[in-house]
Amino acid sequence: MADSKIEIRNLYKVFGSNPVKAMKQVHAGISKQELLDQHGHVLGLRNINIKIRPKRVQVIMGLSGSGKSTLIRHINRLIEPTEGEVIVDNEDVLAMSSDGLRDFRRHKASMVFQRFGLLPHRTVVQNVAYGLSIQGVSQAESSERSQRWIDRVGLAGFEQHFPAQLSGGMQQRVGLARALATDAEILLMDEAFSALDPLIRTDMQNILLDLQEELHKTIVFITHDLDEALRIGDEISILRDGEVIQDGDPQSIIMRPADDYIADFIKDINRGRVLEVRSIMKKSSRATGPKMVLKTPLEDALQQLVNAGKDSGAVTSDDGKVIGKISLKNAISAMARPGRDKKGPRYK
């Protein structure tokens, strides 16, 4: 598929002494719990299919134990799958020789870790240059290139510090700079901001979004935090017990949760801030009232409608053409939580 940068097909991972044998049971449809009780194997991932488009941020979200960290490690093959394919740029990562795989890790995909994974005996600048030194880039060139990224993530002045001398947020900036310094097209971020406190986390999210506007990397971002997922993700896949239970863009997940589990998951978010008018507008080219662009959050849209004293407004595309209509009533009902028993459109 030309339109996907990374494609994960029919991926299974079973942990245990004899995964291949256990796969027979898995294909026969045994549940995760039964597999553990009867055969002593842990089903890490079951039949994962995800297409990740280039230059987008793909969030993979799930609670702990859902298999998300296992999944991201399959993309650069830090973990070997039991079955399945991982295709990156039309090349099967799982078929690569060990040299090919090293090359892939050096040039194509870099990684940011939850607990930073910095080299404690190396200074900040040496840490950032680590990927380059592995590639065999000369000392002079690698320190020049890493200096650029150190400046970019706001660590200028700390080049000669050791990781232990920095706060968690600053350490993760080092981790981010190290991953960016190799100029890899793919950035794998494994709960990269989860270990940081909330304010610093928002800060790092901003840095990442800023960088992404400029760099257009293909980012795979693992998180257990829904707010983070909604903020960063162009696409979100939700994982539970090793299975993808819903994927789509943030708007569609909030408007149409696939099941009660997800409905429960999203019940506490601020819908007015996350939902945008494009998700609830009705198509129309002759709407009147206050104009607002597609990506206006609902709470702003409501404010505009109220200020203008109108019941409905016009939604415009980015170039200013009127393409839809939004009514006060629709906006308010979209902000109410979806009911548990509501027969909404279901996923699959």
Place this chain on the structure above:
Amino acid sequence: MEFFDEFPELGRGELRDFKKAIDFSFRSFSRAYGETLENFFDPLLQFMIWFEKLLIGAPWPIILVVIGSLCWLGARSWKLVAGSIVCFAIIGYFGMWENTMATLAIISVATFICIGLGIPLGIWMAKSNRVQAIVTPILDVMQTIPSFVYLIPVVMLLGIGKVPGLIAVCIYAAPPIVRLTNLGIRLVDEEVLEASDAFGANYKQRLWGVQIPLALPNIFAGVNQTIMMALAMVVIASMIGVRGLGVPVLQAVSNQYLALGLMNGLAIVAIAIIFDRVSQKYGQRLQAYRKGNGNG
């Protein structure tokens, strides 16, 4: 009932034949290969003689300066430098200079041999669980078997002298450096290793860039232990003809010379403490990066 009273043991004659067979075969082995082995170790012997002569022959002020500067390089502490120079001065003043130099010579050579063989072996053990499973019991034997027991075959093969003494010291002193190298590498943080893998490091880059540097404090503790154990072997090595502080101690034991034994024994203690403190300080300096608030 007889079965329970007497342990069912091998008959006397058979036991004697069994021991004889082992003795005989080893004796013929040593007759056949003793000379080859001696020739093999000859360069080592020449080196040890040269090194010992160098230490004994050098003017004592130069030795003191070298010791002082080594202490400074290792520990960066004036207290330790002064302390070690005073210790050596007292040792010399009480007439133990030559023996002390001889002891330093064999300890240094033994330590370098142990490091040279022990660190690569430790690295290999860390890489392979199978190697670890094979080497660990051998190290256990080396550390616990009474020294006199392995002195017998060594002396049978090589006679008495410096080389068998050195081998005896190394057998006893090598295990800690091997163990701690292995342990240090195995204790390196999984996350750091995973990061190194994720950036495409190969085995060598991972070993020299991550594992060895992070294992250094442990490796250095191993070096420290190796030196200490080598010093502990000084007296036993003197029984098979190694010169040094062990010789007068041995004399003192057989003749009940209290003062002689005490003085030379304390000289060994002084050397041990100096080595220990300097190498520990050096090990601590290797870990400076772990401190959160170093150079600000």
